[in-house]
Amino acid sequence: MASIEMKNIVKQYGDGFAAVNDVSLDIADGEFMILVGPSGSGKSTLLRMIVGLEDITSGDMMIGGKRVNDLAPRDRNLSMVFQNYALYPHMTVYENIAFPLRLSKTSDDEVRRRVTAASDVLELNDHLERKPANLSGGQRQRVAMGRAIVRQAEAFLFDEPLSNLDAKLRGQMRTEISRLQRRLGITTVYVTHDQTEAMTLGDRVCVLRKGKIQQVASPRELYEQPINLFVAGFIGSPPMNFLPATPEGDRLKTPFGDVRIDPARAGKLGGHDLLMVGIRPEYFEDASLVDEAKRHLGSTFRARVDVTEWLGDSQFAYIPYEAPEAITTQLRALSRELDAEELRTQAIVSIDSTSRIREGREAEFWLDSRKVHVFDPETGDNLTRDAEAGAELTRMATQDRVEQVQESQDRASADGHRMGGATAASA
Amino acid sequence: MTTRKKVLWGVGGALIVVYCLFPIAWIVSVSFKAPSDLANRSFLPTALTWENYRLILTGGASDLFLPALRNSFAICLIATAISCLLAMFAAYAIARLDFPGKKLILSTALVVAIFPVISIVTPLFNLWRQIGLYDTWPGLIIPYLSLTLPISIWTMSAFFREIPWELEQAAQVDGATTWQAFRRVIVPLAAPGVFTTAIIAFFIAWNDFIYGISLTSTEAARPVPAALGLFTGASQFEEPTGAISAAAVIVTIPVVVLVLLFQRRIVAGLTNGAVKG
Numbered sequence: 001m002a003s004i005e006m007k008n009i010v011k012q013y014g015d016g017f018a019a020v021n022d023v024s025l026d027i028a029d030g031e032f033m034i035l036v037g038p039s040g041s042g043k044s045t046l047l048r049m050i051v052g053l054e055d056i057t058s059g060d061m062m063i064g065g066k067r068v069n070d071l072a073p074r075d076r077n078l079s080m081v082f083q084n085y086a087l088y089p090h091m092t093v094y095e096n097i098a099f100p101l102r103l104s105k106t107s108d109d110e111v112r113r114r115v116t117a118a119s120d121v122l123e124l125n126d127h128l129e130r131k132p133a134n135l136s137g138g139q140r141q142r143v144a145m146g147r148a149i150v151r152q153a154e155a156f157l158f159d160e161p162l163s164n165l166d167a168k169l170r171g172q173m174r175t176e177i178s179r180l181q182r183r184l185g186i187t188t189v190y191v192t193h194d195q196t197e198a199m200t201l202g203d204r205v206c207v208l209r210k211g212k213i214q215q216v217a218s219p220r221e222l223y224e225q226p227i228n229l230f231v232a233g234f235i236g237s238p239p240m241n242f243l244p245a246t247p248e249g250d251r252l253k254t255p256f257g258d259v260r261i262d263p264a265r266a267g268k269l270g271g272h273d274l275l276m277v278g279i280r281p282e283y284f285e286d287a288s289l290v291d292e293a294k295r296h297l298g299s300t301f302r303a304r305v306d307v308t309e310w311l312g313d314s315q316f317a318y319i320p321y322e323a324p325e326a327i328t329t330q331l332r333a334l335s336r337e338l339d340a341e342e343l344r345t346q347a348i349v350s351i352d353s354t355s356r357i358r359e360g361r362e363a364e365f366w367l368d369s370r371k372v373h374v375f376d377p378e379t380g381d382n383l384t385r386d387a388e389a390g391a392e393l394t395r396m397a398t399q400d401r402v403e404q405v406q407e408s409q410d411r412a413s414a415d416g417h418r419m420g421g422a423t424a425a426s427a
Numbered sequence: 428m429t430t431r432k433k434v435l436w437g438v439g440g441a442l443i444v445v446y447c448l449f450p451i452a453w454i455v456s457v458s459f460k461a462p463s464d465l466a467n468r469s470f471l472p473t474a475l476t477w478e479n480y481r482l483i484l485t486g487g488a489s490d491l492f493l494p495a496l497r498n499s500f501a502i503c504l505i506a507t508a509i510s511c512l513l514a515m516f517a518a519y520a521i522a523r524l525d526f527p528g529k530k531l532i533l534s535t536a537l538v539v540a541i542f543p544v545i546s547i548v549t550p551l552f553n554l555w556r557q558i559g560l561y562d563t564w565p566g567l568i569i570p571y572l573s574l575t576l577p578i579s580i581w582t583m584s585a586f587f588r589e590i591p592w593e594l595e596q597a598a599q600v601d602g603a604t605t606w607q608a609f610r611r612v613i614v615p616l617a618a619p620g621v622f623t624t625a626i627i628a629f630f631i632a633w634n635d636f637i638y639g640i641s642l643t644s645t646e647a648a649r650p651v652p653a654a655l656g657l658f659t660g661a662s663q664f665e666e667p668t669g670a671i672s673a674a675a676v677i678v679t680i681p682v683v684v685l686v687l688l689f690q691r692r693i694v695a696g697l698t699n700g701a702v703k704g
Contacts, residue, residue, distance in 0.1 A: 053596050073599040086597035090615045100601040147601065 002064030034202035225390030257301035495654030514579030522587035586620025
């Protein structure tokens with residue numbers, strides 16, 4: 001187990017294109033770090049530079065305090081799960097898992113012990129003699145994980161390991177990976193473009209855009225205190241709504257009426273004529289269902305509802321609005337970058353599932369103004385970000401995490417003693 | 428498919444098979460004819476005789492045929508083995524590595540393959556005589572390599588390209604050196620490709636006539652196709668057609684056996700299950 005430190009890592013291709021541009025990132029020992037970003041953001045390249053499959057143009061890659069820039073993959077002692085699993089088709093499942101041990105000339109007894117331990121953890125015992133071609137997608141995925149956990153690697157690297165599975169299996173494997181990582185307590189770097197995976201698995205998430213780090217923080221901090229328009233738009237589903245706004249004192253004039261900003265935050269908005277307000281869908285509510293006690297914390301407005309979607313436990317309403325040219329261009333560029341379909345200038349609003357608001361009618365909505373963020377439409381910076389509150393969220397997450405790891409390792413070693421044998425975790 | 432279509436396909440297929448196999452059937456039939464029977468104006472021999480086979484295996488022509496058979500086998504097998512081994516490394520490099528001159532190597536290989544053999548054989552004859560390779564095994568193995576290597580490199584690099592590169596990278600991450608990754612992961616997966624290439628290379632060498640007749644003079648190195656050309660009848664008025672046919676049948680047998688043996692190894696889809704499917 002080891003920490004991974006990256007200092008000013010650059011990956012430049014022959015034609016001068018920088019796939020990864022000046023990335024510095026510290027991954028603590030035992031931490032679960034997610035690299036996330038739209039396609040072309042350099043996340044996979046970064047992962048492949050950690051493992052050594054891609055040359056580093058400049059910068060320092062340190063694993064466990066040792067500079068590994070010039071080491072071959074086999075000398076870095078990392079294990080990796082590939083997107084398409086990369087199982088050896090001519091070997092049985094047993095030999096696939098045993099392969100790293102065979103290469104290190106481990107004795108047969110030791111190989112058997114470790115492979116059995118790994119296959120116990122991954123419930124592969126019934127399939128050890130089969131060939132990968134005869135396995136289902138989920139089973140192949142587990143074999144690939146088995147090959148990764150069978151030896152004492154310094155860190156696990158995952159390259160979009162779940163993207164080839166169907167939705168149900170993906171959810172299952174996600175919790176599996178999470179449990180395994182907590183139990184083994186091994187430093188893990190996980191590349192994904194799926195934000196559900198990013199939010200649920202990671203201790204910290206690193207959002208990349210065009211080879212540059214945008215923000216590294218706990219999922220909660222990313223969600224509540226995004227550093228810029230890109231992160232705000234990327235994290236969250238359905239995405240954050242961006243409305244044009246013009247400041248007037250401590251109020252912002254938006255297509256959905258005036259939004260009052262508390263003075264501390266309003267002070268940061270000086271000097272801008274046109275702003276962008278970011279409001280998450282759940283900050284809205286059907287005005288008729290809002291508690292009187294908190295009604296004064298927000299503002300109400302009337303708008304015509306275009307479409308509603310009732311999902312049983314929740315309900316979404318789509319409200320079109322007019323926006324000036326500068327804002328629509330910015331939004332269009334953003335949605336293109338996020339691989340999203342062309343965003344219409346409409347707000348997606350989450351309302352209570354019992355709400356009787358109907359399509360095509362005008363209705364009254366309530367908007368919680370406490371949590372809105374205001375962005376500079378030119379630079380995309382979040383003008384109202386509270387860095388201290390954000391850092392606090394990440395600190396809390398780190399603390400939770402230490403406790404969780406401790407707990408699950410205690411439990412794993414208790415299991416191990418009860419079974420009277422060592423598990424892959426203690427091996 | 429309707430019954431009518433099925434019948435048409437069946438008839439068409441049968442026609443092609445007959446068209447392809449008829450010359451072989453004729454040779455087999457001729458090989459069983461007695462010398463006097465050769466011109467009997469019918470497809471089948473009037474009386475089945477093993478005389479031609481006896482002649483080339485134990486009789487007068489066996490001095491010419493048996494050493495040639497031995498030469499052919501040994502020379503072709505050695506040439507095939509060397510060519511496969513060299514082609515394997517070359518093809519791997521071409522499929523996997525980016526190095527300057529890669530295109531040059533591939534096109535040179537192609538040029539060598541289409542270069543007419545007859546134009547090289549005279550200078551080669553002179554050269555071989557001077558350096559003492561004339562009428563020796565290496566004297567044939569080396570030109571055979573020039574015939575078989577280009578096609579081997581092309582076929583095998585196509586096979587190597589089919590193997591997902593990730594397998595090799597996975598092996599390297601698992602702790603393998605480049606050589607270990609090649610030997611333990613790539614070679615087993617490329618095996619069908621190697622066998623296919625080996626068979627093609629063997630056929631090319633086995634069927635060669637021009638080098639065989641020009642670069643040998645005695646039974647020390649003369650291969651079968653050349654020996655067949657030197658068969659003579661019992662007298663100068665007699666055509667050795669029967670003996671040649673019998674020899675041709677015998678020479679065809681190893682080729683057929685080879686294909687039947689390795690047919691199972693040449694199975695596509697061995698890489699199934701390496702990646703998602």
